[in-house]
Amino acid sequence: MVPMIYTLYGFAIFFFIYWSAMWLLHIIAIFYGKYKLHRKLPQPALDEPYPGVSILKPLMGMDSNLAANLETFFTMSYPLYELLFCIEEEVDPAVTVVEELIKKYPKVSAKLFKGATTVGVNPKINNMHRAFEESVYELVLVSDSGIKMKEDTLLDMVCYMTDKTGLVHQMPFTCDRNGFAATLEKIYFGTAQSRIYLVADLLRVNCHTGMSTLLRKSVLKENGGLKTFGCYLAEDFFICKYFLDKGWRTTISSQPALQNSGLCDVNSFQARLTRWAKLRVAMVPLVIIFEPLSECMVIGACAAWASSVLFQWDSLAFYLIHILLWFICDWMLLTTVQNGSLPFNKFDFLVAWLFRECSGPYLFLHAIIYPNIQWRNRVFKLAWGGIAQEITPRIKC
Template sequence: MLTLHTLSLALLAAATFGTLALCVQLVCVLRHAWDDAPPLPSLPEPRRSGISILKPLCGVDDDLEANLECFATLGDPVYEVILGVKDTRDPAYPVALAAVARWPDVMRLEMQHGEPGLNPKVNQLITLAAAARYDVLLISDSNTRVGPGYLEEISRAFEDPSVGCVSHPVSGVGEASLGSLMDNLYLCTTAAAGQIAAKRIAGQDLVVGKSMALRREVVEGLDGFYAVRNVLAEDFVIGQWVTRRMGLRAVVAHAPVYNVSQKKSVQTFFQRYVRWSIIHHTCIPTPLYLAQSTLNPLPWALLGAALSPSAWTLGLAGAVAGVKVLHDVLVFRAMRPGLKTPWMTLPAVLLKDALLFVAWAHGLGVRSVNWRGRSLRVRAGSRLVAPAAPVHVLPRPEVHVETPRAEQLLAG
């Protein structure tokens, strides 16, 4: 019979395992930060083929103008930036027009043609890919910035003909609100740390769509972006298809991309990761989804201590909290060299983990998301299904029957 004490021990054991895993992850991130990027071999002339940067826009992200400016002066190899907007009503439209006017030799604007699927980002990518001039298609989110050598590293990776996809670790910068601080913490300490640890420990390259480069022939071999028009986690699915269907490698570059989040509210942070948890659970088996929760060990440790409170269970929960905060602070600093760590980081770690645990629990059973004003069902593999249109029942017409004069009198 399962007793509260036994359940408490199980939860504390899971939290301890997760804490040890975080320690290993921390070592991987620190080694990644200390290591130099792999040396790049010299290239014969002529120069490599160019890169088409596909940048779908939707609304005005934090500091969007500066984000676009970062991509206007990247240097070699030759490249173009194609900005995508759904229609002229989008607030990003005038920003895109201004960017094209300022950097006409680099940037172009393409308006979306049609609406073939339920994923609005992919709808734009279909249009942008058709307009691209070069053989490498680089999907780049509008809220990102990059460092020197970004395109160079991508181009060098594709010198290996076995490479079909190149992605990057994601760091978060720019926080001026608590919600954005938690957002950037998550990107550094969970998303990027997970990518780096998976690569260093298991040799597995996890694809993240913040920055994802593909050979054009690979995209065409997968029937284009049209094939994922009704998929929410299109980056995850494309990464799987590149390796499993085409037998090519999907690699993670050394340099990070920087997601700019400045003024997000706590509610916006929570809503985003509620949606992300649902997406994530539809992409992986439930046992793995359950196991991954141990990488957020503090809620499990607190539950274990609450079920069987004692000096040692409370002490263990405190130790887990200390290690988790230390892990997040050190990874946060390592992924953002040269940037200060705000004093609010410590309490933000604890609040972030509590909200992420609630979002994770929500993702256990819920299979619908609200995305950009639409309610959508999410099925296995993060496939999107629009809810059935409501059936409108017409009101039954009134039937007027002539009532005999005698019955009218009796009724009256």
């Protein structure tokens, strides 16, 4: 009986300490977000040349926002850059969109690469390999198809590329769009995702999501270039790990990445979150234990039970107060990341926030039970350490 009581108290102490640590993360993320995001850095002096940037745009298929998103790369206020569009198949409808934009902006240096080079199982790496090898400039920006750029976004990222910095990335966020799915996406990226992302950046922990990444080409070339990371699906994580292992700093820029995909529905978004969870589990197995405990509803229930065991507090009252305070902190963090008025009211936020928080643990459990990953029209199996094997190539939709 005595060992059981000690075990009970041990679990209660662990849950209460973990709960306290999660609140510390909340506070750090809010204050660091106010310090780091949406601030202007001193621009290079007029007599100093701006470094050139090669922008890699891997494309596959198209959606209703593709043309508008790609056009923002032609209209950036940056003096020296080239656009390298990478399309796997010549019959891809994105080819026409790119060719029309190249004709519309003849003064912008742009080139279209058709056909992928197989250097690994990662389709994105295969798609970008030729363009990376033929890129002209030392700084390379890898930018996903759904990213929308502001006129000064590239300049903002370059300003963070100091002599000791090897990789600058944007924290994932979303453009303002209408509908429940768009609200759900903005809440996730502005709360759960940004909370971990901001704290990881402050502590210099690898939490890199490679949807918009500026990096030094020469550092990658020392290790064989992009193709070295073709064996991973989460190439962004391992590229960042490589830079850190080589002694380079990595940092986020002040402007978050504005995702603006024309495909915006709940099922697609949840499938995306599940795929990311599978990748995290394969790369860092301890995620299986700690990630579910980072969810508001789960850690709140555990801490409520712990408080009743340790302090004889009312567990229901504790749980409800916990949820209310978590909700308020998430609202504060989201408005910090947004840096302006939100495109929805507090009631819409409440409904979507509750849906996100309640569905999060289920999506993670689903990722554990069904570990194979479907990425676009392919299916992969992951081994521990993140090495990927393609098991069902090129599903025809």
